[in-house]
Amino acid sequence: MKNDGFFTKVYEVTLLIPTGRVTTYGAIASYIGSPGAARMVGWALNNCQNQDEFIPAHRVVNRIGMLSGKQHFQGRNVMQQLLESEGISIVDNQVQNFEKHFWNPNQDLV
DNA sequence: CAGTTGACACCGT
């Protein structure tokens, strides 16, 4: 798995996100050991579509809980549909009760 | 090898 390195880490964490929960790019970046590389996370998720495995990238949003990456999904509101399907309310491309649904990867370590 | 990119985050105005 070191072949992909950073990318794989992002995928791993993204896959670890519990259903009905969401996280931020910065949280993932910090978890993998590169705080500030939030932009990298976005790029990894962008390539995630190239991965054979499905990555729940819809559970990853920016720090304000906005579906910034929604545009990159195949469909228009696919990202929102998936989140709503998991019990998360989305309004204006923003996650309602974001803090409530927020899941910190570091918290899983404890 | 060097430059540019990228689904962000933070600081300054």
Add this chain to the structure above:
DNA sequence: AACGGTGCCAACT
């Protein structure tokens, strides 16, 4: 408080 510009790190071309 809201908006804009800059900074980060790693991968891609």
